[in-house]
Amino acid sequence: MNIPLALHTEGLTKSFRGPRSQTVRAVDGVDLSIRQGEVVAFLGPNGAGKTTTLDMILGLTRPDSGTVELFGTTPDAATASGRIAAVTQTGGLLPDFTVAETVRIVASTFGVRDVDDVMDRASITDIAGRKVSKCSGGEQQRLKFALALLPDPDLIVLDEPTAGMDVESRRAFWATMRADAGQGRTVLFATHYLEEADDFADRIVMIAGGRVVADGSTAAIRAQSSGRVVSAVVDPARIGWITDNAPGVTASEVRGGRLHLSTSDSDAVARFLFTATDAHDLEIVAHDLEDAFVALTAPTTQSTPETIR
Numbered sequence: 001m002n003i004p005l006a007l008h009t010e011g012l013t014k015s016f017r018g019p020r021s022q023t024v025r026a027v028d029g030v031d032l033s034i035r036q037g038e039v040v041a042f043l044g045p046n047g048a049g050k051t052t053t054l055d056m057i058l059g060l061t062r063p064d065s066g067t068v069e070l071f072g073t074t075p076d077a078a079t080a081s082g083r084i085a086a087v088t089q090t091g092g093l094l095p096d097f098t099v100a101e102t103v104r105i106v107a108s109t110f111g112v113r114d115v116d117d118v119m120d121r122a123s124i125t126d127i128a129g130r131k132v133s134k135c136s137g138g139e140q141q142r143l144k145f146a147l148a149l150l151p152d153p154d155l156i157v158l159d160e161p162t163a164g165m166d167v168e169s170r171r172a173f174w175a176t177m178r179a180d181a182g183q184g185r186t187v188l189f190a191t192h193y194l195e196e197a198d199d200f201a202d203r204i205v206m207i208a209g210g211r212v213v214a215d216g217s218t219a220a221i222r223a224q225s226s227g228r229v230v231s232a233v234v235d236p237a238r239i240g241w242i243t244d245n246a247p248g249v250t251a252s253e254v255r256g257g258r259l260h261l262s263t264s265d266s267d268a269v270a271r272f273l274f275t276a277t278d279a280h281d282l283e284i285v286a287h288d289l290e291d292a293f294v295a296l297t298a299p300t301t302q303s304t305p306e307t308i309r
């Protein structure tokens, strides 16, 4: 694949001093490469290290070790040239300005004159005259999103962009993002909502305990992490023989008149059922993403990430 990289990190590491003076390793050797045009969800539970990683990518925090390259340059240079913009979790808005004033002020620093389109795309036209201090958390997130769109960045980084939004706003937000990403913008967003990652991203990078624990398409992660279940209608008298002889079966169950076989190699099990038995009405299903998320982000001694392609 010859699409150039938007982002490349190597060995990113960052520790903090915890409340009892202990060292908290927030990010522990994160390697990440994102190609231009990819929409990537950075998914992990609370405290996984998402914000700390994104802050280093944006140049807001310096790593203890490791490197960040954005479009072949440094985070500071990429930000200064407007190639990267972000919606972060905290700070950045002045409470006494209105929404429209805020957009205009920031627009002027980028030499942008027409702010109506951006305000429309971020769905803040209706609240243009409202003071920032009177905006809800979700409205402030939409305003930050508008500000991030102003430089027309090649990469947009969103740290839990829909935090504080109601369902309707959340839907509107992702509709806007989808439209934008469809025009070739690279998007990296942090979330702990599985549905957001599943619905919106091309690729999911799962992080837990400061490490990347899985990296691949949503479907691949679902399949790889928790295997698949092959089920079929079989001769009841042959169930014992089938479960003993089917290759790579980790669990079996008879339910609803069907034999269900859990396996990490569903092709081999399906082949066996069709060639060595009289099984029919065969179905293969992946465990759902929730299972994968729990399995992959549970505390573990695993030291290398699952690379899933």
Ligand SMILES: Nc1ncnc2c1ncn2[C@@H]1O[C@H](COP(=O)(O)OP(=O)(O)OP(=O)(O)O)[C@@H](O)[C@H]1O
Pocket (backbone or CB within 6 Å): 016, 017, 018, 024, 025, 026, 044, 045, 046, 047, 048, 049, 050, 051, 052, 053, 192
């Ligand atoms: N400034 C800091 N000082 C001390 N510890 C910190 C600091 N920032 C982050 N941490 C710790 O580093 C770890 C990772 O935090 P981080 O905010 O990166 O996680 P996160 O995945 O973004 O979590 P959330 O989903 O809750 O926002 C946590 O244990 C957190 O308490």
